[in-house]
Amino acid sequence: MDIEFMRRFLPMYVKAAGLTLRLGATGIALSLVVGALCCLARQFRVPVLRRVAGVYIELARNTPLLVQLFFLYFGLPKIGVKLSAETCAIVGLTFLGGAYMAESLRSGLEAVDAIQHESGLSLGLTPMQNMRYVILPQALATAIPSIGANAVFLIKETSVFSAVALADLMYVAKDLIGMYYRTDEALLMLTLAYLALLLPLSIAFSLLERRLRHAGFGGAV
Amino acid sequence: MENVLEIRNLKKSFDGNGVLDGISLSVREGEVIVVVGPSGCGKSTLLRCVNGLEQPDGGEILLDGRPISAGNLVEVRRQIGMVFQSYDLFPHMDVLENLTLGPVKALKRPKAQVEEEARQALARVGLEDKLRALPRQLSGGQKQRVALVRAMMMHPRMLLLDEITAALDPEMVREVLNVVLDLARDGMTMLIVTHEMRFAEAVADRVLFLENGKVVEEGKPADFFHHPKTERARQFLDTFEFAAVKKA
Amino acid sequence: MRDLAVLFKGNNLQRLLGGLGVTLELSLVSVALSIVLGLLAGVLMTLKNPVVRAVMRLWLETVRIVPQLVLLFLVYFGMAKTFNLQLSGEAAAVIVFTFWGAGEMGDLVRGAITSIPVHQRESSAALGLTRGQTWRFVLLPQAARRLIPQAINLTTRMIKTTSLVMLIGVVEVLKVGSQIIDAARYDAPQGAVWVYGAVFFLYFFACWPISLAAGWLEKRWA
Numbered sequence: 001m002d003i004e005f006m007r008r009f010l011p012m013y014v015k016a017a018g019l020t021l022r023l024g025a026t027g028i029a030l031s032l033v034v035g036a037l038c039c040l041a042r043q044f045r046v047p048v049l050r051r052v053a054g055v056y057i058e059l060a061r062n063t064p065l066l067v068q069l070f071f072l073y074f075g076l077p078k079i080g081v082k083l084s085a086e087t088c089a090i091v092g093l094t095f096l097g098g099a100y101m102a103e104s105l106r107s108g109l110e111a112v113d114a115i116q117h118e119s120g121l122s123l124g125l126t127p128m129q130n131m132r133y134v135i136l137p138q139a140l141a142t143a144i145p146s147i148g149a150n151a152v153f154l155i156k157e158t159s160v161f162s163a164v165a166l167a168d169l170m171y172v173a174k175d176l177i178g179m180y181y182r183t184d185e186a187l188l189m190l191t192l193a194y195l196a197l198l199l200p201l202s203i204a205f206s207l208l209e210r211r212l213r214h215a216g217f218g219g220a221v
Numbered sequence: 222m223e224n225v226l227e228i229r230n231l232k233k234s235f236d237g238n239g240v241l242d243g244i245s246l247s248v249r250e251g252e253v254i255v256v257v258g259p260s261g262c263g264k265s266t267l268l269r270c271v272n273g274l275e276q277p278d279g280g281e282i283l284l285d286g287r288p289i290s291a292g293n294l295v296e297v298r299r300q301i302g303m304v305f306q307s308y309d310l311f312p313h314m315d316v317l318e319n320l321t322l323g324p325v326k327a328l329k330r331p332k333a334q335v336e337e338e339a340r341q342a343l344a345r346v347g348l349e350d351k352l353r354a355l356p357r358q359l360s361g362g363q364k365q366r367v368a369l370v371r372a373m374m375m376h377p378r379m380l381l382l383d384e385i386t387a388a389l390d391p392e393m394v395r396e397v398l399n400v401v402l403d404l405a406r407d408g409m410t411m412l413i414v415t416h417e418m419r420f421a422e423a424v425a426d427r428v429l430f431l432e433n434g435k436v437v438e439e440g441k442p443a444d445f446f447h448h449p450k451t452e453r454a455r456q457f458l459d460t461f462e463f464a465a466v467k468k469a
Numbered sequence: 470m471r472d473l474a475v476l477f478k479g480n481n482l483q484r485l486l487g488g489l490g491v492t493l494e495l496s497l498v499s500v501a502l503s504i505v506l507g508l509l510a511g512v513l514m515t516l517k518n519p520v521v522r523a524v525m526r527l528w529l530e531t532v533r534i535v536p537q538l539v540l541l542f543l544v545y546f547g548m549a550k551t552f553n554l555q556l557s558g559e560a561a562a563v564i565v566f567t568f569w570g571a572g573e574m575g576d577l578v579r580g581a582i583t584s585i586p587v588h589q590r591e592s593s594a595a596l597g598l599t600r601g602q603t604w605r606f607v608l609l610p611q612a613a614r615r616l617i618p619q620a621i622n623l624t625t626r627m628i629k630t631t632s633l634v635m636l637i638g639v640v641e642v643l644k645v646g647s648q649i650i651d652a653a654r655y656d657a658p659q660g661a662v663w664v665y666g667a668v669f670f671l672y673f674f675a676c677w678p679i680s681l682a683a684g685w686l687e688k689r690w691a
Contacts (some may be wrong), residue, residue, distance in 0.1 A: 037561035062625065062676035064632035067643055067669050072651070075662035078472075118274050119309040123323035124299030124375060133322055137313045152534065163636060170538060183550035187543050191535060198534045 006185050009176060013044070016172040017193050023086065023168070023196075024155040028094030031154065034094055035101025043101075043109060053102065068092045074162040089161045093154055100150045108143030111137065112134045141212045148205030152198055159194075162182035169193050223418040225250050225379050225410045226271065227373040232279035233266055233434075240266045240352030243280070243436035248379065251408040255421040255442070258431035259457060267431070268381045271412065272303050285378065296423035299327055303381040309368055316343070317352045318368050322373050335374070342370045346400050351446060362393030369400050379410035386417060398424075418461050422446050430454045472657035481649050485664075487623030488645030489671050491555055495562050495641070496628040502563070502622065504625070510571055510579020525575070532572040538633050540565045545637045558639035566627060573623055581616040582608075614690040621683035625676040632672070642668055 016208035038053035040046075072088040081093065091180075112135050120130035169190055176186035226248040233241040240263045256264045258308045267364055269275040271282055273294040273325055289297050310319050320339040326332045343349050346366045365385050372380055382401065386394040398420045405411065405424050415421055421428060421442065428445040430438040430453075438445065438454045449455045481610075514525045545561040556564070566641055585608055593603040594690045635644040646668045653660045 004354065029633050042334055058677060058680070059673060062629075062680055063669050063672045064629040066632040066635075067665065067672055070643065070647075071662070071665040071669055074647075075665040078661045079650065079658040109393050116304050116311065118303075119311070121304065122272050122298055122301070122303040123359050123371070124327040125323065126295050126327075133326060134311055138311075145427065156534075156536040159538040160633065161638075170536075177546060187539075187547050190539055191543065194535055194539055202530070202534060212688075 001183055002182070005180075005182055006189055009165050009185075009189070012172050013169065013189050015157055015171045015192050017169055017197060019163075019166065020155070020168045021171065022157045023089050023093065023161065023166070025099055026090050027158070028151050028154050030090065030094040031097025031101045031150070032123070035103075035105055038098065038102035039105040039109065057099040057102055060095050061103070065096050065157050066163060067090055068095055069164050072204075076154030077143050081089060085111060085161075085164045088164055089166055096157065097150065097154045100153070101147065103148060104143045104146040105139065107139075107146065108139035111142040112138045143180065144212055145205065145209040148201075148209070151205070154192075155198060155201070223250050223285075224248065224283075225252075226412070227283040227286070228267075228271070228280070229283075230271060231267070231277055231282065233263075233270060233275060240434050241270070241277075241314075244431075244434070244436060245280075246436070247347050248410060248412060251410055252426045253405050253411045253413065253424055254429060255413045255415060255425035256429045256431055257415070257418070257421060257457070258371045258437075263434040264431055265383055267301070268383050268412060268414055272298060272301055272381055278401050283365075289290065291372050295327075297325075297376060300373055301381060302379070304350070304365070304368045304372050304383065304385050306321035306375070306384045307365070310359075310364055310371070312356050315355050316331065316348070316359075319367060320374050321372065322369050328375065339370070339374060342373065343367075345403075346370055356369070361389045361395060362396045362408040364395045365389065365393075366400050369397070369404070371402070373409075379412065380404070382411060382413045384414050384416065386415065386420075394420075400423035418446065430457065432457075472653075472659040473663045475649065475653045475657035476538060476658040476663055478656075484645050484649065485642060485667065485671065488640065488642030490632045491630065491639070492672075493675060495559060495566070495634065495639075496624065496631045499563050499566035499570055500624050500627050503574045503623070506567065506571035508578055510575030511582065514575050514579040516595065529572045529576055531568040533572040537569055537630050538636065540569065541633060541637050541666050544573020558634055558637045561621060561637060562631070562634045563663070566630065569630075570623060570627060574620065577616055577619045577623070580611075581619075581657040584615055585611050618683045618687035618690070619687070621678040621679055625679045625683075628676055628679075629672065642671060 021139045037059060041049040069088060069092045072083060072092055073085060074084065116134055116138065117130065120134035121127070125133065156166060159170045159221075162174060165171075173186045175192040177183050194221045224247045226246070228244055228246040231241050231244040232239070240264075240287070241399050244263075244267060256267065258264055266275060272288075273289060273291075276291075276469060284300060287293070305360055308314075311322070314322065317336065317339055320342070321332065322333045322336075324335040325332050340349065340352065343352060346369070348363060348366060348370075349375045351359060351363065351367070356367075359367065368385070369380075377454055385401075386397050388399065394417065398417065401420075402424055403409070411424075413424065415420070420436070423442075425442045428440060429436055430445065430449075430451075438449060438451045440450070444450075445454065446458065476485075509529075510525065513521055514529075516522065541561060543566050545556060545558060548556055548561070589607055590603060590610070593607045598606065632643050633643065635641055635647075640648075646664045650661045650664050657663075
């Protein structure tokens with residue numbers, strides 16, 4: 001191992017990690033929005049929209065992100081839809097993540113006891129008030145672990161962005177292998193970089209999960 | 222006296238199985254009606270129809286002379302309190318938040334005033350020290366007393382109680398039923414489904430015996446429990462008498 | 470629309486399907502190995518021995534946190550450099566996917582075993598069943614019902630993840646797709662949208678029935 005070499009290229013990794021994190025965070029945030037919209041469309045049985053949401057979820061969950069990206073980045077420009085690599089990355093990640101988030105939120109909602117719905121309604125809350133004050137807080141608490149797992153999964157998935165020429169962590173590592181043949185150093189730093197990004201996130205979510213479970217949320221106790 | 226609730230020829234079926242088959246009933250102001258009958262006789266469905274949790278297939282239900290419809294459900298539910306078998310406190314809120322949610326959000330009453338009222342109401346059921354407790358920190362009996370207070374916080378025209386002691390240990394049943402007896406004494410109009418026959422006798426002004434979705438017998442508790450008119454009611458009441466099946 | 474024809478030109482469609490075959494073959498070999506090793510790993514994960522627990526935990530966290538593409542690079546490029554062992558892309562893929570899949574499968578097996586309530590074991594004992602009988606008639610059937618749908622889901626994840634192997638030079642469906650596009654660059658300038666669209670749906674129709682089956686079993690056995 002050449003420590004000097006690693007030190008020299010550390011700034012490149014830091015910059016790349018910044019891009020990975022930025023794209024990942026944007027994708028996760030948008031995924032939550034898309035997921036929540038799909039979930040609401042299905043929960044409130046909005047005509048047409050709930051079918052669209054259902055088809056979308058199946059499509060996104062059963063195809064790889066890399067293929068989605070190739071279609072967006074190499075395919076669409078040929079019919080006049082030109083998106084930047086970054087836009088493609090975010091659109092792709094959101095397309096994938098939205099479906100996963102929708103499923104997490106749905107299972108959270110399903111875990112809330114039916115009698116909780118009825119108690120809220122029998123207090124005279126409107127369906128929206130009932131959703132907001134009674135059902136959603138409980139559903140979210142139940143869904144947190146799986147939302148966390150999705151977040152980690154989505155950041156991991158960003159590793160394919162290098163395939164559409166985004167200078168993310170993977171891309172930098174490939175560059176160093178290609179240009180300097182410093183395979184060991186490049187791969188070690190790559191692995192450490194992902195650990196540095198994802199380990200804290202993973203630990204944070206498992207702590208949060210423990211706290212929520214301790215508070216006796218979700219299941220009626 | 223004025224009828225608070227009027228049920229006319231109520232019908233409800235699930236997947237072609239008739240659960241309520243033409244029920245009619247009038248409940249006067251301050252009257253306590255207890256509905257008894259074997260499992261699956263439609264007791265709970267009757268209560269759930271009154272609160273609009275189930276959509277009736279036929280007949281009509283009037284609250285203070287106004288028919289209940291899909292259009293005024295939220296309004297109606299604010300005037301009818303309901304307490305379920307169990308597990309209906311909101312687990313993510315403490316007792317005070319459970320009590321104030323309805324009055325503050327649904328009725329838009331000032332929070333400080335509602336909180337003061339909640340404090341006093343809790344004290345009346347002996348739970349003044351549980352204001353900040355979470356539901357999981359309460360015993361079953363305490364939870365149900367809070368659930369009763371929560372329903373009363375809406376100042377309802379009437380209360381629906383759906384087997385509120387069915388999930389409780391015997392020693393906790395008493396503390397919950399005492400609260401209901403107090404409410405009856407204060408003149409609260411109630412429609413109660415229960416399996417506690419002694420309690421039914423003590424609290425009821427009128428008893429309704431339901432079987433297969435029909436009212437089989439109706440009468441004063443003293444008559445119904447001691448001199449039932451129908452054979453079906455006699456058989457039903459016998460199932461609560463272990464003396465009848467003494468080791469021969 | 471005109472360029473849709475590129476899909477059916479010559480033996481292009483056949484080649485794409487052949488590429489899908491490579492994808493499915495790699496996934497199925499990895500899944501099969503993952504199931505066998507995962508069953509073993511799952512039993513190990515339920516043991517109380519602190520050393521075994523720590524090792525298993527470390528393994529599982531590693532495959533959960535390090536992206537599969539990074540693992541592929543580590544094995545494909547790293548092995549070549551460090552041990553002078555030039556693996557084929559296919560071999561690297563099977564090693565990585567099995568290392569990952571067996572870890573995930575192990576955790577599913579552990580979850581399925583520990584999810585069975587203690588009183589099931591106790592009431593079996595009270596019936597006079599032996600340890601072996603308890604496992605065979607009471608515990609395993611319950612664990613299997615929980616495990617099988619999740620294991621099927623792992624298969625679809627495996628198939629989807631196989632798309633990454635094109636990035637270490639394996640010619641699978643996505644790579645065949647880009648070869649077709651390259652070859653038809655002048656005849657069918659809009660070919661990319663159709664070919665990648667077709668690859669998208671090939672993946673979808675490979676994974677979707679499996680997802681449906683998993684969902685159906687889950688509901689049936691819930």
